[in-house]
Amino acid sequence: MPTYTLHMADADDPGSPEALDRAKLVPDRFIWPAFWFTALWFFWHRLWLAGLLVLAVEVGAWVAGLVLNLSPLAGFVIALLLSWLIGLEASSLRRWTYARRGRPIRDAVTAADIKEAEVKLVRRWVAEREPPAPVPAPRTAPPYSRAGSPALGLFPEADLRR
Structure with missing residues (x-):
């Protein structure tokens, strides 16, 4: 599965829908x-x-082939290898350009296709924006009353003195 990188400007608010629309x-x-x-x-x-x-x-490769008087087959192989290198490095050059323009890599996700990557990233970035759930107040013990106490003996009095 390919990895997808998310590129956003540092000034963008990650959870806002507009920022996620502008993201690459x-x-x-x-x-x-x-x-x-x-x-x-x-x-x-x-x-x-x-x-x-x-x-x-x-x-430059074409001119070098002309200057060196390479055969057409050698020129074709060089052009094919150069195209292969460009296909391998195209996404790296794209990331470099976005980083140079002020859109560095902000996140990465592994997904089967781009739609799944978008869903995962939106879920992750929106989840960071949601406020945390309120912490419930700690439960306190009910006040002690002797009449309703199920304990026998001196235990309730010993607890009251502390």
């Missing part, structure tokens, strides 16, 4: 769209700096 969930797994579309995936998610970094690495 990032799965910690291989991202197939990032593998296939590389830099476009980052631009789609508005991760501009990470997208430019990925684009620069891809262009």
Whole structure:
């Protein structure tokens, strides 16, 4: 089961519905769209700096292949490995971008899919907001009366003197 990280601004009140609506969930797994579309995936998610970094690495690898006069098969293998690396690291770059923008990791949860992760995180964050249950007052013993005392002997008097 993948792990999902919750990213919220430090100024947001965790229990408020608006803050949870603005929160971002990032799965910690291989991202197939990032593998296939590389830099476009980052631009789609508005991760501009990470997208430019990925684009620069891809262009640099292409130029290096031209300068080194690599065969088309070697160029394809390099591009495939680079795409694999991007698919593996896409969620880490996304978390880095959110942390840089002032939305650090506030929580993490393991869930089968994103809907289950949302339910678990909302339940956890709303439970923290609920006021604690009032503590019941301690029960005191009823006042002692000799007439209704079931005890025999000197025990009730000994208890009264203390």
